[in-house]
Amino acid sequence: MPSSADSVSAYLARRARWSPLEIAFWIFVFATIWLFPGKYLIMKDTAILALFALSLDLILGYAGIISLGHAAFFGLAGYFSGLIAKYGIINEPVIALICSGLVAAALGFITSFLVLRGSDLTRIMVTLGISLILGEIANRYSNITGGADGLQGVDIKPIFGLFRFDLYGHNGYIYSLIVLFICFVIVRRIVYSPFGLSLRSLKGNPLRASAIGIPVNRRLVAIYTVSGGLAGIAGGLLTQTTAFCSLDVFSFDRSADLLLVLIIGGTGYLYGGLIGAVIYKFLQDWIATLTPQYWQFWIGFVLVVIVLVGRERVEGWIAAVREFIVRLGGRLVERPATVGGGAGPDGH
Amino acid sequence: MLTILFDGVAYGMLLFVLACGLSVTLGLMNFINLAHGAFAMAGGYCTVILVNRLGLPFALGLPLAFLVTAAIGALLERTLYSHVYARSHLDQVLFTIGLVFMSVAAVDYTMGSSQQFVLIPQALQGQFIVFGIGMSKYRLLIILVCGLLTIGLQLIIGKTRFGSRLRAAVDDRRVARGLGINVGAVFTLTFAFGSGLAGLGGALGAEILGLDPTFPLKYMIYFLIVVTVGGTSSITGPFLASILLGIADVAGKYYVPTLGAFVIYTIMIVVLIWRPQGLFARSAAR
Amino acid sequence: MPILETIGLEKRFGGITAAHDVSLSIEKGARHALIGPNGAGKTTVINLLTGVLRPTAGSIMLAGKDITGLLSHERVRLGMARTFQINQLFLDLTPLETIGLAISERLGKGSDWWRVIGSSSAVTGEIVEILERFRLADVMHTRTAILPYGKQRLLEIALAFACRPQVLLLDEPAAGVPEVERHELLATIAALPKDVTVLLIEHDMDLVFSFADRISVLVNGGLLVDGAPEDVAHDPRVKAVYLGEELDV
Numbered sequence: 001m002p003s004s005a006d007s008v009s010a011y012l013a014r015r016a017r018w019s020p021l022e023i024a025f026w027i028f029v030f031a032t033i034w035l036f037p038g039k040y041l042i043m044k045d046t047a048i049l050a051l052f053a054l055s056l057d058l059i060l061g062y063a064g065i066i067s068l069g070h071a072a073f074f075g076l077a078g079y080f081s082g083l084i085a086k087y088g089i090i091n092e093p094v095i096a097l098i099c100s101g102l103v104a105a106a107l108g109f110i111t112s113f114l115v116l117r118g119s120d121l122t123r124i125m126v127t128l129g130i131s132l133i134l135g136e137i138a139n140r141y142s143n144i145t146g147g148a149d150g151l152q153g154v155d156i157k158p159i160f161g162l163f164r165f166d167l168y169g170h171n172g173y174i175y176s177l178i179v180l181f182i183c184f185v186i187v188r189r190i191v192y193s194p195f196g197l198s199l200r201s202l203k204g205n206p207l208r209a210s211a212i213g214i215p216v217n218r219r220l221v222a223i224y225t226v227s228g229g230l231a232g233i234a235g236g237l238l239t240q241t242t243a244f245c246s247l248d249v250f251s252f253d254r255s256a257d258l259l260l261v262l263i264i265g266g267t268g269y270l271y272g273g274l275i276g277a278v279i280y281k282f283l284q285d286w287i288a289t290l291t292p293q294y295w296q297f298w299i300g301f302v303l304v305v306i307v308l309v310g311r312e313r314v315e316g317w318i319a320a321v322r323e324f325i326v327r328l329g330g331r332l333v334e335r336p337a338t339v340g341g342g343a344g345p346d347g348h
Numbered sequence: 349m350l351t352i353l354f355d356g357v358a359y360g361m362l363l364f365v366l367a368c369g370l371s372v373t374l375g376l377m378n379f380i381n382l383a384h385g386a387f388a389m390a391g392g393y394c395t396v397i398l399v400n401r402l403g404l405p406f407a408l409g410l411p412l413a414f415l416v417t418a419a420i421g422a423l424l425e426r427t428l429y430s431h432v433y434a435r436s437h438l439d440q441v442l443f444t445i446g447l448v449f450m451s452v453a454a455v456d457y458t459m460g461s462s463q464q465f466v467l468i469p470q471a472l473q474g475q476f477i478v479f480g481i482g483m484s485k486y487r488l489l490i491i492l493v494c495g496l497l498t499i500g501l502q503l504i505i506g507k508t509r510f511g512s513r514l515r516a517a518v519d520d521r522r523v524a525r526g527l528g529i530n531v532g533a534v535f536t537l538t539f540a541f542g543s544g545l546a547g548l549g550g551a552l553g554a555e556i557l558g559l560d561p562t563f564p565l566k567y568m569i570y571f572l573i574v575v576t577v578g579g580t581s582s583i584t585g586p587f588l589a590s591i592l593l594g595i596a597d598v599a600g601k602y603y604v605p606t607l608g609a610f611v612i613y614t615i616m617i618v619v620l621i622w623r624p625q626g627l628f629a630r631s632a633a634r
Numbered sequence: 635m636p637i638l639e640t641i642g643l644e645k646r647f648g649g650i651t652a653a654h655d656v657s658l659s660i661e662k663g664a665r666h667a668l669i670g671p672n673g674a675g676k677t678t679v680i681n682l683l684t685g686v687l688r689p690t691a692g693s694i695m696l697a698g699k700d701i702t703g704l705l706s707h708e709r710v711r712l713g714m715a716r717t718f719q720i721n722q723l724f725l726d727l728t729p730l731e732t733i734g735l736a737i738s739e740r741l742g743k744g745s746d747w748w749r750v751i752g753s754s755s756a757v758t759g760e761i762v763e764i765l766e767r768f769r770l771a772d773v774m775h776t777r778t779a780i781l782p783y784g785k786q787r788l789l790e791i792a793l794a795f796a797c798r799p800q801v802l803l804l805d806e807p808a809a810g811v812p813e814v815e816r817h818e819l820l821a822t823i824a825a826l827p828k829d830v831t832v833l834l835i836e837h838d839m840d841l842v843f844s845f846a847d848r849i850s851v852l853v854n855g856g857l858l859v860d861g862a863p864e865d866v867a868h869d870p871r872v873k874a875v876y877l878g879e880e881l882d883v
Binding site: 195200205213 | 684686705706707710711715716718722723724725726727730731732734735736738739740743744745746747748749750751752753755758759761762774775793794796797
Binding site: 060066068114117118120121122124125126128129132133136140252256259260263293294296297299300301302303304306307308311 | 374380428431432435437438439441442443445446447448449450451452453454456457565568569572573575576606607609610613616617620621
């Protein structure tokens with residue numbers, strides 16, 4: 001197997017290219033707009049959850065930061081986008097969404113310094129604490145936020161002045177899908193870039209990363225900020241598509257359920273959040289029809305079982321299913337985790 | 349003002365009894381048990397059933413809450429927790445969150461979602477006026493009971509053989525095993541004891557903190573703050589941290605009502621910035 | 635002007651002095667070995683040099699520049715790289731990715747988040763060159779975690795080398811390497827370019843005496859002897875230390 005600079009370049013380039021399976025995936029996703037016309041609302045919620053999970057995967061799966069309070073970004077941007085719509089500060093939803101994302105990213109930047117210090121426990125503390133503090137603030141200033149009743153009177157103007165948010169959620173769903181896709185493309189670029197590779201090295205061995213010249217903290221601050229921003233965009237989407245925002249955007253349940261979504265779907269390979277979101281929503285729908293009130297019990301049960309069985313084993317099953325699908329046609333986003341015959345420049 | 353101090357001390361000592369089990373578990377087994385609050389809730393509901401429904405005297409309800417919760421703790425430790433000790437922190441977090449969700453939903457299902465009140469005996473209602481300070485009798489009881497427990501804990505850890513085994517196991521698990529200390533048994537006993545204390549705290553605290561199925565989630569952050577600020581390498585650390593937080597919270601809510609809840613959060617953040625390993629921890633932090 | 639110099643370097647941990655008055659002067663291109671009995675403080679010296687530890691006293695000069703206050707990754711940027719006694723590798727990455735990462739960082743492309751890694755032919759050319767130099771080309775796509783130990787050790791050194799340092803600090807490179815793989819490792823070290831200065835910590839005396847042109851002996855945190863290999867080999871104090879006799883240091 002002759003190794004030359006060109007074949008290495010070719011290998012790396014091919015690895016980063018969109019595989020046929022990925023393309024098929026996204027074609028199918030967009031086709032759902034026409035395939036399931038009665039299900040826009042739940043599909044839209046799934047898309048938002050997928051984006052939210054993708055943002056957490058960036059820090060959890062790629063940088064190894066455990067966050068128990070990702071809802072902080074979701075909620076902050078959610079309220080922000082609601083308020084600027086309500087008071088007519090920014091009327092164009094797309095611009096409002098970007099601004100909300102930036103606000104959440106700013107929160108990420110500010111709090112990243114706290115999150116980087118100390119152990120896993122302090123990280124859990126800090127992230128949890130921040131989401132609780134924000135929730136408390138939203139509760140306290142109910143004259144602005146509407147408190148427990150939620151933010152009322154949010155009026156979202158049509159996108160580009162043309163596409164109105166209708167009751168069936170048709171435009172809302174397309175809007176959410178497009179936003180999800182754009183964010184996904186950006187995250188995908190990050191993951192395959194030198195920056196993304198350095199993140200994976202940070203997660204595996206921060207000592208060595210520092211010893212080869214990587215400014216560890218700077219990278220972590222950067223990715224935490226981006227992650228916060230994306231989570232914020234998800235939160236803004238929710239407010240814009242429902243014209244409503246309430247205190248539960250900050251709830252611990254939201255952060256905990258997000259972790260579950262990622263665990264179900266698998267971390268560190270981009271599609272985990274998306275697949276996890278679909279499975280989670282499906283489960284929620286199914287269990288809600290069986291035992292409406294005790295969804296929380298079953299979530300807890302699933303979490304306990306997954307941990308006891310072993311996440312690696314669950315991930316192994318997911319990986320086996322993926323391998324199977326991969327062999328059926330094309331390549332999914334590749335992880336160099338294949339034992340023995342790792343993919344070489346001349347083929348799989 | 350001294351009443352505020354008194355109330356704050358009572359609240360703080362209650363927090364300590366509730367949280368010290370968590371601190372020991374974390375320091376001993378490097379295990380993040382977010383379900384700790386569930387044991388407190390169990391103790392509270394246990395007392396509610398025993399005292400309110402079965403008519404047992406309050407004085408009996410408290411120790412029974414301790415025993416029942418300790419038993420549950422020992423059972424769960426042997427059957428479930430011990431499988432998760434060696435796992436990553438993320439796994440521990442997920443596991444214990446799962447347990448919290450299950451326990452919250454289970455209690456909601458069996459006992460309903462409304463707040464429960466323990467029937468407090470007549471003798472404990474009302475307050476003493478001592479030197480112009482209003483001391484609620486119930487809070488006085490809390491201070492007494494928790495104070496005795498704290499002293500007892502210090503004695504057990506410092507003066508008994510079990511205590512030295514525990515300290516050895518905390519310091520270095522492998523070496524302790526090599527010395528013939530049955531580390532597994534130490535873990536189980538300690539976990540059971542810590543859970544029992546949480547249960548007792550939950551029973552005592554039902555009157556002050558409010559008891560409903562969301563208790564573990566509501567108070568999770570408080571226990572975590574106590575452990576973070578106080579560190580996990582001693583008993584005195586969390587004790588002082590609890591008192592500090594108790595007084596700060598009560599005083600904050602009284603003097604600055606609009607921002608009262610933020611006092612605790614602010615302290616937490618300040619401490620985390622200044623001393624990430626805790627205010628009172630040994631410098632050799634894990 | 636020596637390329638690497640320490641002046642009165644000292645490190646205390648509470649009551650314990652791990653290193654005191656360590657003054658080294660290493661010329662460019664030197665092959666300098668640091669030896670001494672276990673616990674003498676050799677790894678402490680490396681940790682001080684690379685910024686993992688802060689000295690309680692003394693200073694460190696790299697190519698005439700005072701680097702005592704700099705963080706680890708900043709020192710790497712200035713041309714100092716190290717290997718670890720126990721492999722510190724990125725277990726989930728392949729050698730290709732590992733070396734590629736180091737090269738990207740060095741070329742300043744580390745924070746580039748838009749371009750695909752490997753899109754620059756300068757980078758890929760260098761990746762291949764280093765992988766071949768360190769005999770890792772045949773395993774370049776294998777996950778590090780499953781590489782044989784000898785290959786991992788080679789990767790350990792290759793990674794530090796990929797930073798193109800002026801000064802390369804090797805912390806017991808032969809440690810734990812089985813006999814059959816030692817030869818490959820030693821040959822690779824011997825073939826390092828002459829313009830790279832190498833500071834080697836080792837217990838393997840064959841390696842030390844075949845490789846080094848200058849040896850420093852560290853005992854109980856202090857420098858005992860510093861000189862040419864023949865002089866050190868015949869120094870009675872050194873013999874006494876290694877044979878365990880009492881010594882007035």
